[in-house]
Amino acid sequence: MQIKAAVTQALGHDFEWQAVELAEPALGEIRVRIVATGVCHTDAVARDLGIAPFPIVLGHEGAGVVEALGEGVTGLEVGDHVVLSFGHCGGCGHCLTGHPTVCDTFNALNFGGAMDDGSHRLARDGEALATFFGQSSFATHAVVSARNAVKVDPEVDLALLGPLGCGIQTGAGTVLNRLKPEFGSSLVVYGCGAVGLSAIMAARIAGCRHIIAVDVHDSRLELARELGATHAINGQQEDTIERVREITGGGSQFAVETTGVPVVVRQSLQALKPLGVSAIVGVTPEVTLDVHHDLMAEGKSMIGVIEGDSVPRVFIPQLVAYFKEGRFPFDRLVKFYAPEQINEAFEDSKNGTTVKPVLKIAD
Template sequence: MNIKAAVTPGQGQDFVLEEVQLAAPKANEVLVKIVATGVCHTDAVARDAAIAPLPAVLGHEGAGIVEEVGEAVTLLEKGDHVVLSFAHCGHCDNCLTGHPTVCETFNDLNFGGTHDDYTHRLSKDGQPLSTFFGQSSFGTFAIAHERNVVKVDRDVDLALLGPLGCGIQTGAGTVLNSLKPEFGSTIAIYGAGAVGLSAIMAAKIMGCKKIIAIDVHDSRLELAKELCATHTLNGKEVDVVKEIKELTRGGTNYAIDTTGVPPVVRQSLQALRPLGVAAIVGVTPVMDIDVHNDIMAEGKTMMGVIEGDSVPNVFIPQLVDYYKSGQFPFDKLVKFYDFEDINLAFEDSKTGVAIKPIVRIAH
């Protein structure tokens, strides 16, 4: 079938809306009519750093309606409202023990450019286009394996839900699935973008006593307060480590770095109390750490977390329930854009005009 898609023709190039061809779904796949797709930093990295083969149709926070199911699909049917999440094999040790975010073939399935059978579904004029995250949701339709398609409630605005498939589940899941902070504990969250703000809301759900947001943009810190951060610090204006240790009488129990900025990663470790735990979710370059003073000497833990250590088919419906009950108002992070304005959405994400852009594809 012919569909309209935002094609990334080459490294660093703008998205181009074009007519492309999409093959029929195979036995375990579904065809989804895309309603809206979130804009994530990982899409920008794929475009600018070519971490996936190009040309490609990017997009990995899709939400839509099932249009057709393959003959072996058992859990989904035409008309279901769904969110698309990351691809995983479903049968390696990590997948089978509830950790598909560290699937043994995660990188191949999400960044390799093909579906799990190593073939393409997308093409233009007979030439293959790479798939991204097993979905390529910057198009009017997408094909995904039933494993990474999550059925969601029909009574919630479907256009809002796509970011639950990656960025928002990353922030919330790092708190709810990985750190699991004790009631009354303290946590510092470095970076008040979509991932960090989602972590703040999750920390409130867990009953953290002090939730400290750190950023360099006052507007984001104001939103962090609205979303129940108990304290905010502007990293350009204060000594963050000193301030946190004073606020918490010695440091936080937990920290999350969403920035990937080496000096900030160091701060997240140095502002922990003894036996504290820091989760790193930002893409961080090679950096120096004083292992003795920053970690070992006070029994601290530094851990990496991918996609919030989530099982999407379990966790995304939980986040929807939290949203419906008023405990997880992630709609406050969102700004909508028309499909034709996808390049503006990415620019606004880069400059901070929008915290979590969502591109509406079907109206």
């Protein structure tokens, strides 16, 4: 069928809405009418750094309605509301033990540009277009593996839910699934974008005593306080390490580092108390560490966490339930954009004007 999709032709090119062809869903796949899709930093990385092949249709925080089922699909029906998340094989050791975020074929399925069987579902004028994260949700419709689709509560506004598939899942899951802070513990979040603010809301759910937000924008820090941060530090105006130690009485037990800025990565380690853990979730370049003083001498840990170490079909409905209870108000992060405003949405995300842009594709 013919659909509209935002095509990225080559490295660094703007998104351009064009008519493309979408194939019918194959074995184990579904077709989804996209209602809305989040704009994520990972899409910008793919556009600007070439981590996936071109030409490509990006987008990986889609939410929509199931329109068609391929052969062999169970557990989903036409008309179901779904959130689309990352690709995973479902059969490797990591998938089978509850860690699909480190699936043996994660990179191939999400960044390789093709479906599970190596074929393509998108084409333009007879030329195959690469798929992103197994979904390519910057489009009016998407064909995805049924494994990537999470059935969600139809009572909740579907247009809000796409970011749960990646950015918001990453922040909240890093806290609730991986760090699992004890009640009354201390946690610092470095960077108050969508991922960081989701981590702050999750830390409040977990019952952390000290929830410290670190950023360089006072508006973000104010929002962080409204969403659950007990303290806020402007990293350009204060000594972050000393302030964390002062607030916590010697250092935090946990940290979530979202910025990917090398100096901040080191701060996240240096502000930990002995045996503390810093979770790195941002795309981070080379970092120089004094391994003895920054890490080993006080028994600290630095871990990488992908997609919040989540099982999306379990975790995303939990987040929706927290949202309905008023305990996870992620809608405070969202600003809607029309499809033709896609390039503006990316610019607003980059300059910090909007925390989480969402393209509203259809009603």
